[in-house]
Amino acid sequence: MTVIADTLWYARMAAALARVVLRPVSYEETVAMVRRRMAARDQRFLALAALHIYGYSQSPYLQLLGHAGCEYGDLETLVRQRGLEPTLESLRRAGVYLSYEEFKGKVPVVRNGRTFHFSEQDFANPFLRAGVETRTGGTRSRGSPVSVGLQFVAESMSLNFHLALAALNLLGQPAVLWSPGVSLLGGSLAFAHIGNPPVRWFAMHDHNDPSLGPRSRRLSRLTTLLARGRGIRLPPPEFTPVDTPEPVLAELLSLRDRRGGCFIFTSPSAAVRLAALADRWGATLRGVTFLAGMEPLTPGKAADVQRAGARVGSVYGFTEGGVAGIPCGGAQAPDDMHLAMQDFVLIPHRRPFGEIEELNAFMLTSLAAMPPKVMLNVEIDDFGEVTTRRCGCPLDALGLHQHLTSVRSFTKLTGEGSTILGTDCVRILEEVLPREFGGRSIDYQLLEVEDEQRLTRLLLLVSPDVGPVDERRVLERFIAEVRARTSQGMRMWRQAETIRVVRREPVATPRGKILPFHTQALAAFMVGGSADLAALAAPHPAGRPT
Numbered sequence: 001m002t003v004i005a006d007t008l009w010y011a012r013m014a015a016a017l018a019r020v021v022l023r024p025v026s027y028e029e030t031v032a033m034v035r036r037r038m039a040a041r042d043q044r045f046l047a048l049a050a051l052h053i054y055g056y057s058q059s060p061y062l063q064l065l066g067h068a069g070c071e072y073g074d075l076e077t078l079v080r081q082r083g084l085e086p087t088l089e090s091l092r093r094a095g096v097y098l099s100y101e102e103f104k105g106k107v108p109v110v111r112n113g114r115t116f117h118f119s120e121q122d123f124a125n126p127f128l129r130a131g132v133e134t135r136t137g138g139t140r141s142r143g144s145p146v147s148v149g150l151q152f153v154a155e156s157m158s159l160n161f162h163l164a165l166a167a168l169n170l171l172g173q174p175a176v177l178w179s180p181g182v183s184l185l186g187g188s189l190a191f192a193h194i195g196n197p198p199v200r201w202f203a204m205h206d207h208n209d210p211s212l213g214p215r216s217r218r219l220s221r222l223t224t225l226l227a228r229g230r231g232i233r234l235p236p237p238e239f240t241p242v243d244t245p246e247p248v249l250a251e252l253l254s255l256r257d258r259r260g261g262c263f264i265f266t267s268p269s270a271a272v273r274l275a276a277l278a279d280r281w282g283a284t285l286r287g288v289t290f291l292a293g294m295e296p297l298t299p300g301k302a303a304d305v306q307r308a309g310a311r312v313g314s315v316y317g318f319t320e321g322g323v324a325g326i327p328c329g330g331a332q333a334p335d336d337m338h339l340a341m342q343d344f345v346l347i348p349h350r351r352p353f354g355e356i357e358e359l360n361a362f363m364l365t366s367l368a369a370m371p372p373k374v375m376l377n378v379e380i381d382d383f384g385e386v387t388t389r390r391c392g393c394p395l396d397a398l399g400l401h402q403h404l405t406s407v408r409s410f411t412k413l414t415g416e417g418s419t420i421l422g423t424d425c426v427r428i429l430e431e432v433l434p435r436e437f438g439g440r441s442i443d444y445q446l447l448e449v450e451d452e453q454r455l456t457r458l459l460l461l462v463s464p465d466v467g468p469v470d471e472r473r474v475l476e477r478f479i480a481e482v483r484a485r486t487s488q489g490m491r492m493w494r495q496a497e498t499i500r501v502v503r504r505e506p507v508a509t510p511r512g513k514i515l516p517f518h519t520q521a522l523a524a525f526m527v528g529g530s531a532d533l534a535a536l537a538a539p540h541p542a543g544r545p546t
């Protein structure tokens with residue numbers, strides 16, 4: 001990196017941070033913003049289509065729309081005459097949509113006799129690459145990709161966190177983060193932007209790890225300094241691995257006692273660890289609220305946290321588009337969430353999955369001004385229940401009437417807030433491991449299960465047919481291969497022993513099929529499968545289980 005590039009980067013970051021993130025917004029401003037966005041959903045969709053699709057000749061969506069015979073004028077007419085959701089439903093039927101695999105560029109897109117080849121990068125917001133940003137007022141001007149990233153934190157992440165705090169009656173309560181993300185600042189800045197910078201920031205990743213890159217570390221320092229200049233105290237990240245929840249719990253109990261209540265943003269598995277520790281300490285978590293994100297909040301995990309006296313709400317997001325689900329203040333299910341309708345349009349799409357009848361796959365269109373990825377009818381690998389109801393909580397009053405519950409993933413395997421795609425592991429399980437350690441393609445299987453302590457575990461099953469193997473070497477090889485294919489995650493799994501080798505026959509589906517991986521969601525559909533799997537996940541005594 002040259003000195004000039006470096007200096008420019010600092011200058012841009014400092015300007016973006018000062019302009020966007022370190023100017024706190026009031027809740028009234030957030031409410032006004034959501035009302036404006038809700039009133040202008042149709043116009044925002046058309047403006048985005050005009051800019052990102054019809055105004056960008058390389059857009060993959062432009063090709064799909066062209067193939068379906070839909071010009072911009074047609075789109076405009078459809079939206080005006082029928083409304084947004086019915087328009088997107090017609091587009092889907094006309095072949096204008098993407099499956100998750102297609103969106104990731106893993107498979108070609110075949111529609112009505114034509115084949116398209118898109119890469120994942122083709123869906124990146126072209127105006128981020130071109131260095132264009134959107135200011136709060138909506139006018140476009142020159143900027144840097146990083147500053148747009150920060151703009152997105154302010155526009156989407158912090159706004160939705162603000163709504164979450166209002167729904168759960170947490171506005172003004174002290175915040176704590178215990179986050180797995182390697183994106184260093186997202187959570188901390190998002191809370192600072194809504195005038196509620198975290199009191200402590202416990203980081204599950206070591207921010208001094210050289211693999212994180214120098215800019216991440218510098219950004220962290222730069223932000224802290226800038227904030228201090230404005231009288232905002234941003235806490236430095238404190239490396240706190242997932243299996244050492246003691247300092248986090250101590251802080252929560254102390255804050256609760258001194259300030260009358262507090263909340264923490266963390267993963268559901270980490271919440272369960274804190275609840276279990278509170279139990280061992282003989283402490284109640286009354287007055288503590290968990291905002292749980294980054295993995296599904298299952299009924300079992302929610303019950304554990306509530307039994308300890310705490311409240312818990314679910315936050316649903318994904319890297320390509322930001323926060324899409326905000327906890328409901330009158331939840332009817334553990335993960336009852338409002339769809340962030342001001343920024344997304346969701347079409348539930350019934351689709352068959354393996355041997356399971358049909359599931360409600362989420363097909364999302366992003367309305368955010370500067371999303372990291374342009375999304376038009378994209379299946380994002382998640383499914384769940386979608387209902388429209390009036391709940392009477394503060395988000396209901398803003399018109400966010402669409403609720404999501406029981407959100408799970410088709411192919412993403414999650415443990416302790418870190419995610420890998422099962423599809424990324426197929427070749428490792430079916431080819432690499434059998435070649436090196438013996439056996440056949442169906443002798444290895446990756447399972448995502450919730451163990452008896454409600455922690456999400458990943459099990460690497462190795463069939464006894466393979467014969468004697470060095471389990472440690474199998475695990476190391478698997479992790480090395482996954483690391484080579486994905487950028488993050490595995491560090492923490494080792495830390496928490498999230499992933500473990502178990503010698504037993506791979507689990508078959510009810511109809512006897514052996515799949516290379518099973519998500520927890522799939523396991524739930526298996527006849528008598530869950531209990532069996534939970535028992536599997538229990539730590540086995542020393543020596544090889546039979």
Ligand SMILES: [Zn+2]
Nearest residue numbers: 328329391393
């Ligand atoms: Zn609600």
